Amino acid sequence: MSQKIRVVIAKPGLDGHDRGAKVIARALRDAGMEVIYTGLRQTPEMIVSAALQEDADVIGLSILSGAHMHICPRIMALLTEKGLDDVQVVIGGIIPDVDVPKLNAMGIRGIFIPGTPMQHIIDYIAANARARV
Amino acid sequence: MKSVADPAGTRKQRWEREVVEPTLRKSPERKGPFTTISGRPIERLYTAEDLAGLDDTNHPGEFPYVRGIHPTGYRGKLWTMRQFAGFGTPEETNQRYQDLIAAGGTGLSVAFDLPTLMGRDPDHELCLGEVGKCGVSIMSLADMERLFEGISLAEITTSMTINSPAPMIFAMYLVVAEQQGADWKTISGTIQNDILKEFIAQKEYIFPPRPSMRLITDIFAFCAKEVPKWNTISVSGYHIREAGSTSLQELAFTLRDGLEYVQYGVDAGLDVDDFVPRMSFFFNSHSDFFEEIAKYRAARKLWAEAMKNRFGAKNPRSWALRFHTQTAGVSLTAQQPYNNVVRTALQALAAVLGGTNSLHTNSLDEALALPTKETATIALRTQQIIAHESGVTNVVDPLGGSYFIEKLTQDMIDGTLKYWDTIDGMGGMVEAIERGYPQKEVAEASYQFQQAVERKEKVIVGVNDFIQADEKPIEILYIDDTASGVQLKRLAELKQTRDNARVQQTLAALKDVAKGRGNTMVPLLDCVRAYATVGEMCDALREVWGEYEEVPVI
Numbered sequence: 001m002s003q004k005i006r007v008v009i010a011k012p013g014l015d016g017h018d019r020g021a022k023v024i025a026r027a028l029r030d031a032g033m034e035v036i037y038t039g040l041r042q043t044p045e046m047i048v049s050a051a052l053q054e055d056a057d058v059i060g061l062s063i064l065s066g067a068h069m070h071i072c073p074r075i076m077a078l079l080t081e082k083g084l085d086d087v088q089v090v091i092g093g094i095i096p097d098v099d100v101p102k103l104n105a106m107g108i109r110g111i112f113i114p115g116t117p118m119q120h121i122i123d124y125i126a127a128n129a130r131a132r133v
Numbered sequence: 134m135k136s137v138a139d140p141a142g143t144r145k146q147r148w149e150r151e152v153v154e155p156t157l158r159k160s161p162e163r164k165g166p167f168t169t170i171s172g173r174p175i176e177r178l179y180t181a182e183d184l185a186g187l188d189d190t191n192h193p194g195e196f197p198y199v200r201g202i203h204p205t206g207y208r209g210k211l212w213t214m215r216q217f218a219g220f221g222t223p224e225e226t227n228q229r230y231q232d233l234i235a236a237g238g239t240g241l242s243v244a245f246d247l248p249t250l251m252g253r254d255p256d257h258e259l260c261l262g263e264v265g266k267c268g269v270s271i272m273s274l275a276d277m278e279r280l281f282e283g284i285s286l287a288e289i290t291t292s293m294t295i296n297s298p299a300p301m302i303f304a305m306y307l308v309v310a311e312q313q314g315a316d317w318k319t320i321s322g323t324i325q326n327d328i329l330k331e332f333i334a335q336k337e338y339i340f341p342p343r344p345s346m347r348l349i350t351d352i353f354a355f356c357a358k359e360v361p362k363w364n365t366i367s368v369s370g371y372h373i374r375e376a377g378s379t380s381l382q383e384l385a386f387t388l389r390d391g392l393e394y395v396q397y398g399v400d401a402g403l404d405v406d407d408f409v410p411r412m413s414f415f416f417n418s419h420s421d422f423f424e425e426i427a428k429y430r431a432a433r434k435l436w437a438e439a440m441k442n443r444f445g446a447k448n449p450r451s452w453a454l455r456f457h458t459q460t461a462g463v464s465l466t467a468q469q470p471y472n473n474v475v476r477t478a479l480q481a482l483a484a485v486l487g488g489t490n491s492l493h494t495n496s497l498d499e500a501l502a503l504p505t506k507e508t509a510t511i512a513l514r515t516q517q518i519i520a521h522e523s524g525v526t527n528v529v530d531p532l533g534g535s536y537f538i539e540k541l542t543q544d545m546i547d548g549t550l551k552y553w554d555t556i557d558g559m560g561g562m563v564e565a566i567e568r569g570y571p572q573k574e575v576a577e578a579s580y581q582f583q584q585a586v587e588r589k590e591k592v593i594v595g596v597n598d599f600i601q602a603d604e605k606p607i608e609i610l611y612i613d614d615t616a617s618g619v620q621l622k623r624l625a626e627l628k629q630t631r632d633n634a635r636v637q638q639t640l641a642a643l644k645d646v647a648k649g650r651g652n653t654m655v656p657l658l659d660c661v662r663a664y665a666t667v668g669e670m671c672d673a674l675r676e677v678w679g680e681y682e683e684v685p686v687i
Contacts, residue, residue: 014247014263016336018685019377019463022576023583025687039685040336043258065247066502066612070262096502097606113467114500115596118587 003132005125008056010038010047012075013067020092020114021062027118028060028125044074051079051087057129063093069102076106086130092116145180153177166590170421171379172581173544179536187543193529197437199430199542201488202453206529207520213491214516215292215457219244219269220503221616223279226269230284242292242493243280244268245302250337252298252671255620265616267503268294272624273666277305278312287315291322292367292457297339299326300348300654301670304661307360323364323413326352329390329562330369333571334376336683339671342563344678348653349394350401353408355654365408366394367415367457373571374417375463377579380424383417384545385552386562386571388435392553393562395444409440410450416489418480419461425480426532427541429487432456434542435549457491458484465500469595470607473497478515485519486532492516502609572686624666631664639663640673647677 009025011018018040029035036054038047051059063071068091079087090110091103100111110124141147167175176183191197194204203209218233219226230241245268248260254272255264264270271277286309295302303324310320328345331338338345349366356363370387378386391412398408414432418425436454440446460480465473474497481494494512496504504512520526532538559565566572585591592598643656660670 013261014251014253014259015267016331017375018336019375019579022685022687023377023580026580027583029687035687037685037687039683041259065263066266067262074261094501096609096611098611115466115468115593117597118583 004032004034005058005129005132006034006036006054006056007058007060007125007129008036008038008047008051008054009060009062010042010050011040011062012042012044012047012071013063013065014041015063015065015067016040017064018062020064021060024060024062024092024118024121028122031122031126033125044071044078047075048078048082048084051084052082056087057132058088058090058125060125061089061091061093063091063095066094068093068095069099072103072106072108076108088125088128088130090121090125092121143182145178145182148178169380169424170419170582170591171381171424171578172585173379173381173424179540181536183536183540184543187539196441196449196452198433198453200530200533202433202455202490204529206488207485207526208529211520211526212485212489212516213240213457214513214520215240215242215491215493216509216513217242217244217292217294217459217493218509219246220267220612221265221269222619223269223271223276224282225265225616227280227282227284230280234284234289240290240292241284243294245293245295246270247337249298249302249667250295252301252339252667254624254666254668255617256624257668262614262617264614264620266612270616270620271302271305271667272620273627273664274305274308274661275623275627275664277302277309281309281313285315286310286313286320292324293322294325296325296328296331296335296337297345298667298671299324300352300657301661301667303352304654304657308658308661317360319362320360321362321364323367324352325369325415326366327369327390327415329393329566330372330387332566332681332683333373333386333390334378334575335372338681338683340674340678341681342566344647344674345681346394346397346563347401350397350403351653353394353398353403353411354401355652356411357403357407361411363411364413365411367413368394369415371415371417371459373575374419374461376575377463377582378575379578380419380421380428381545381548382552382571382574382578384428384432384435385549386574387414387416388432388439388549389553389556389562391436392439392443395440396561399444405440405444405446406448406451409444409446410448413490414454414456416456416458416484417461418458418484418487418489420464420476420480422479422483423537423541425483426487427538427545429456429458429484429489430530430533430538430542431545431549433488435546455490457493458487458489459493460484460495462495462499465495465497466593466596467500469601469604470497470501472595473500474511474515477512478519481515482519482523482525485525488530498607498609501607503612505608505610569684569686572683576686627664627666635663636660636665636669640665640669643670643673644677647674 092112193201247263368391370383374383437452496508496512639660
């Protein structure tokens, strides 16, 4: 029997605009995934620790403030440090084109800008989350 | 109105039966659903029958101001074209302001960065990558002096989008005015200072609701005596709408927030007519043209009646609702961004037809980044074209009397009163927020809308229909980390050069007043004069009052 994909949806940094994070959390839950929403103002340490405790397969970050190039490298480094390399990190928000290759190079491939259909995000996560035994 | 017992039915029913039905048999209507963007069902036709019993006797400038607060509308004075700007260091933003003033601007509107908005100094761990990004970084009085260097606060009006740390930032503004020799009795401007919508929607709160409300009534009381021309609050629906509410929820919650502030002011011993005339509002203009126009018209009537009947206000300036509008950032698409110019123009036109007193138009690139100088100019030009070319400013409330607009206006009023009943039943807006009521309503509406988009019941051009595969990226403004480095260095220097003993004394005095009942503006002005930072002043109050943490509602 296949287990549910476990997703931590997190809002790092100081930004409080959480419409996107909440809508996607609910859409993933409605699509049959196990969703943990961290709430606002999480440090990279708090997010990685939530992923560890919740045994997450996926971390979904919502960042609209422009701080992603500071927050993402820190989260990726912490994941490696904790041996969570196989946790898939995806990001949604206001991400300029020029940052996409840099994020890809860090290992973040699911990058969703405003207007992305929810189904697209659901399908991407379902296809790319680590396999659960 | 025709009697319901009339066997032929009303004129409209006969028309439906004798004219519409045969037509529908031959050629059916499009699939629909025919609803506003907020999901409100819309009938095929509105007629005089829909307005039966409605009062249409009031004219512009007359209570309850449905048709506008000024008898001459925009023939007297156009709305203020106030474009919001701020980024990087105080010097960079000062330069942008100097350019705006040179271009004939008479009003400034300050955008602060997230650390400032959240009452954190740039060296706090949560400020990583945020300094100077979404607005200008202001840490202490020294930055405020830099921000307004060469700008006369006696001559310009300044709007500042600041909420939780509004008292600290306002105190800094007052001290800069004092240094320039400007008279507090004559300077004017606006602070947003609306904490309730932060709990409901934008989430830039620091302290729990009750001490937050006290900071606001302290400002009401302080300004009534010391800074009588200052607009002490801009009660905002904009952010509630951006968080996904319907048009009706935006209206109902915002005005109910307004009533809550008035009630707290009255409870603090203030006279309604001493502070309500300095309250103003801030609404969104979203894409559903008529629904938005109806919202503004309804807002004026609801407020006027509530002030007169619920609070016994006698001054017509307390009755008259003044508002700023911003076009809907949330409606902008990253895809085919030039289409955003058209969206913004329609939204701006709705705000003008609804009688806005001031307007900000968004730039076409704002789903991607902060605007460039070029796109910000197009946004301003959009307003100028409406003002000077379209002809809509020649007549007051041009849509008044339209069956549809009048009916929608009435529906907005009825819907709002229903929401108010529910919230009153909970004990007030603070209590409703504490139990997550408006938050849940907004989250639900936001999810329903997204579902409708997914099902393509709501078409968004370039996003879920009319998609273009081969889009060329546009040039955007990229803000680097220079400001962060500059501000961090300045913060360290400030802490070495100022009189730290005096800072500690003033912070201790602030805490004492916060524990008691005095007006917090008084010790805050002393903290500011001693160059205490925004982070230090907020931390002092965090120690006394604690911090608010929400239980997230999905």
